[in-house]
Amino acid sequence: MTRNPVSKIGLNAQPKETDSVGWTKVEGNPTMKTWVEYTTDGGSTVVGWWEATPGTYRQSSEAWEFVHLIDGRIVLTPDGEDPVEVGPGDAFVVEKGFKGTWKIVEKVRKHFVIRRNQ
Template sequence: MQPPAERYSVPRSFILSGDPVQTVTYIYTSPDNLFAAGIWTCEIGKFRIDFGRAEFIQILEGEVIVTDAEGSSRTYRAGDAFVTPKGFSGTWDVIAPIKKHFTWYGSGE
């Protein structure tokens, strides 16, 4: 049985447009909280983000434009997979409601 999704919102100060309400469902979290895997969803909107952990991402549904702090951007759609390194800073512009599978590693500090 899969645990229930937790709903949350991006802090208002991080939102650049839209209402990117999100959910996360953790399928696994290691006992030391250094590794986790799960499903994340997000509604349409653009927001600033800072990754405190290295994260593997596979887009299951939707479309997002990820732009780093230097202004380089890439568009990811269903079927695409990529890694966001610890320390990444930039924006996520969700242009079609997105669902991703994620695994992350690190302390988040």
Template structure:
């Protein structure tokens, strides 16, 4: 592959500092199923049509229910959570863990503490 075809897609300095990056208030988590959960984040890159993006997301503890409308890759930077697909087994994720949630995935996320992740929506 020629380097002429490569375009830097993310701010690599911000990505390297994702664990300590200053985040913007993104408001309450719509998927929360218990007490309100607060989100914050920063978008590192977004496609022109908005269908793909990558960034850093943080959310306070609590239960939530997700229906994936797109594919998402996550890499957990801090905190821990348990994800349980409908009809499936729970999986605990913590710092250093990665997971892919394919389009159509449905299930619960139980954030045991504030979680910070790098995400890629594609």
């Protein structure tokens, strides 16, 4: 079967309402939802939406991620580095191998693109 060369992304998938692999709650009781809207053949790239409620997660990531934050506020603190605060409209990259915390200050919604096997 041939894939359409254009894929519209828009909260069409069913959300997964469990914490993602590599994420551990460390403060509060945050929750997350993930909508995977597109995956390349072989799964090396994943595109979708993510929401999380206030609290702090520790993340250990084995993939590169591009994020466009739609709503909310996050303070990301890589181990041994200064915190980085992001808010609505900000775009940022989380490098493969990131280890640190995501403090969800206000409920967030983001678009994401994750690249594995780089």
